[in-house]
Every structure is written in C-alpha cells, then in structure tokens.
Amino acid sequence: MAIKYKRVLIKLSGEAIAGEDKFGVNDEMTLKVAGQIKEIVDNGVEVSIVVGGGNFFRGRNGGNIDRATADYMGMLATVMNALALQDSLLSIGCDAKTLTAIEMRDLAEGYSRRKALDYLQDGKVVIFGGGIGSPFFSTDTAAALRAAEIDAEVILLAKNIDAVYSDDPKINPHAVRYRELSFMDILEKDLKVMDLTAATLCRDNKINIYVFALSGDGNLMKVINGENVGTLIH
Ligand code: UDP
Numbered sequence: 001m002a003i004k005y006k007r008v009l010i011k012l013s014g015e016a017i018a019g020e021d022k023f024g025v026n027d028e029m030t031l032k033v034a035g036q037i038k039e040i041v042d043n044g045v046e047v048s049i050v051v052g053g054g055n056f057f058r059g060r061n062g063g064n065i066d067r068a069t070a071d072y073m074g075m076l077a078t079v080m081n082a083l084a085l086q087d088s089l090l091s092i093g094c095d096a097k098t099l100t101a102i103e104m105r106d107l108a109e110g111y112s113r114r115k116a117l118d119y120l121q122d123g124k125v126v127i128f129g130g131g132i133g134s135p136f137f138s139t140d141t142a143a144a145l146r147a148a149e150i151d152a153e154v155i156l157l158a159k160n161i162d163a164v165y166s167d168d169p170k171i172n173p174h175a176v177r178y179r180e181l182s183f184m185d186i187l188e189k190d191l192k193v194m195d196l197t198a199a200t201l202c203r204d205n206k207i208n209i210y211v212f213a214l215s216g217d218g219n220l221m222k223v224i225n226g227e228n229v230g231t232l233i234h
Contacts, residue, residue, distance in 0.1 A: 004226035007046040007120065009152040010037070011143040014055030016158055016214060017081045025084045034088035037222040041094055041125060041141055045079040045224055048116065048126040048150060050143040051085060053077030059135065071135030073100060076226070078139060082129030083107065089125055096125040101133030113149050140198035148205040154224055155202065155209045157194065162213040164191055166173065178231045184232060193233065202233075208234040 003125030013034065015022070027067055055075035059070040082098045086108075089096040096117030097119050098108040108129060119126050131142040147155050166189070167175035178185075183203035186193055193199065193211060200231065202209055212223050222229045 001043065003043060003224055004046065005045060005153045005224055006153055007048075007150070007152050008224070009048045009050060009143055009147040009150070010156045010158060011050050011052075011221075012081075012085075012158050012214075013052040013139075013160075014077065014081055015043075015052075015160060018055035018215075020232075021099060025081070027088075030084055030088045031092070033214060034085065034092055034094065037089060037125060038092055038094040039218065039221050040224050041123065043221070043224065046120040046123070048120060048128065048146065048152065049082075049085065050128045050131075050146060051078050051081040052139040053081060056080060068135040071137075072160075075130045075133065075135075078131055079104065079107065079129040082127045082178060082209065086127055094125060095123065096127060098127045098129050101128070101130035104130075116146075116150055138195050141195040141201065142145065144198040144201035144205070144207060146203065147207050152207070154199060155207060155218070157209050157211045158214040158220075159206060159211055160174055160215070162230060164193055164211050164233070166191075171174070172222050175177070177215070179228060180232045180234070182234060 003172045015028050017025055053074045059074040059077045079100055086096045086098045099111040100108045101111050103110045116126050123152035128146050131139050132145055143155050165175040169175040186199055210223055210230055210232050219229055
C-alpha cells in the first residue's frame with residue numbers, strides 16, 4: 001500500500017501517556033504508543049510529536065495559583081511526558097530528540113526550527129516539549145504552530161475516540177460519524193476538535209488534521225496508509 005504522508009506531526013494528549021491510570025506515566029501505554037510510532041518511522045515517515053500535559057497538570061486547574069504560573073507548570077508537565085516518550089522510543093531502537101520551547105539544557109536541547117528539520121531529515125523522531133513556551137496557549141496550538149513551521153502535511157490528532165461525531169456516541173446512539181469535515185463545519189457546528197486558536201492557525205495555514213484513536217492495533221500505520229479509520233478535516 002502506498003504511503004499517504006511523508007512528514008507528519010502527531011498530537012498526543014497527556015491521557016495517551018497515562019492510559020487507564022489517568023494520572024502520570026503508564027509504562028505499558030507509553031511503550032505501545034512508541035511501538036506504533038516506530039512502525040511508521042520504519043516505513044520512511046518523518047515524525048514529529050507534540051505532547052500535552054493534562055495527565056500531570058493543566059493551567060486552568062491552578063486554583064489559587066496565578067493563571068500564567070499555572071500555565072508554566074502545565075508546560076513543565078509536557079516536558080515530563082516528552083522525556084518519558086523519548087526514552088520509550090530509544091528503548092525500542094527508535095532514535096528520538098526532545099526539543100523544548102523553554103531552555104532546559106541539562107534535560108534536552110532548546111527548540112530551533114533548523115534543528116528540528118535537520119533531525120527529521122536524519123530519520124529521528126522530534127518531540128516538541130513545553131508547548132510554544134508561552135502561557136495562555138494550549139498544546140493544540142503548539143501542534144498547529146510547529147506543523148506550520150516544519151511544513152508537516154498533516155496533524156494526526158490522537159484522541160480517545162475514533163473519529164469526530166455530531167454528538168457523544170456513548171450518550172446519543174444517533175450521533176453521526178464524520179469521515180470528512182471542513183474547518184467551516186468545525187466552527188459552524190461547534191464541534192470540539194481542538195481549541196479555536198489552534199483551529200484558526202490550521203485553517204489559515206492550510207494544515208489538514210486527521211482525528212483518530214491510537215487504541216486500535218496498528219492504527220497509526222493505517223492512517224499513514226490512507227485507510228479510513230478516522231475523520232479528515234481540511
Ligand atoms: N500550556 C501553555 N502553553 C503552551 C502549551 C501548554 O500554557 O504553549 C499549558 C496549559 O496550561 C495547558 C497545559 O500546559 O493546560 C497542558 O497542556 P494541555 O492542556 O494542552 O495538555 P493535554 O490536554 O493535551 O494533555
């Protein structure tokens with residue numbers, strides 16, 4: 001089967017790293033995710049990843065902590081996930097480099113677009129830690145921004161649901177499963193795919209999004225092969 005995408009950006013939420021634990025890093029889950037990523041790398045796809053941090057901390061959960069401070073804590077959480085994923089990839093023989101938006105040079109290299117492109121061309125997985133490095137943004141926005149910077153063909157938005165639906169299919173049995181949607185559909189139907197800032201950035205820069213679930217075995221490879229396992233937003 002022909003490979004549909006050559007350079008992708010995968011957006012993983014913190015939950016993808018936590019698995020059933022809901023909090024922190026689940027080793028087994030992280031290894032499974034790493035295995036799926038290695039499979040597409042071995043098929044010649046250039047892979048970059050933006051990880052969320054919701055399994056540790058989200059800015060809006062800050063309580064009496066100032067919003068900006070809480071957001072910085074959320075960004076630190078994404079770096080923890082990036083490091084966990086990096087080591088899981090390395091442990092299965094898949095070379096990976098974490099680049100952080102905030103300087104943490106003892107842990108990882110600082111982000112630069114040139115470096116990211118060089119590593120991708122070398123066949124290394126590039127993991128972007130720390131979102132975009134600024135509070136009041138989300139890792140969805142970081143995914144949109146980095147995808148535009150590195151000229152990724154698509155953002156593969158891994159969710160715990162297998163596609164975009166008109167309503168929650170667990171609650172509404174008549175919910176419609178969409179195979180394709182436009183950005184206008186997303187905005188008009190108010191479908192909660194990603195936040196507005198991120199969606200607008202994707203629309204303005206003509207970056208397609210593919211929503212799918214990582215949970216199915218080999219699902220990532222199926223997306224790369226152009227199989228219909230999720231929803232394409234264009
Ligand atoms: N965050 C931020 N700026 C960024 C990216 C992330 O301030 O560029 C903070 C924000 O507080 C967010 C948290 O980091 O809530 C964790 O990211 P996110 O909620 O997107 O993680 P996910 O829900 O994907 O696990």
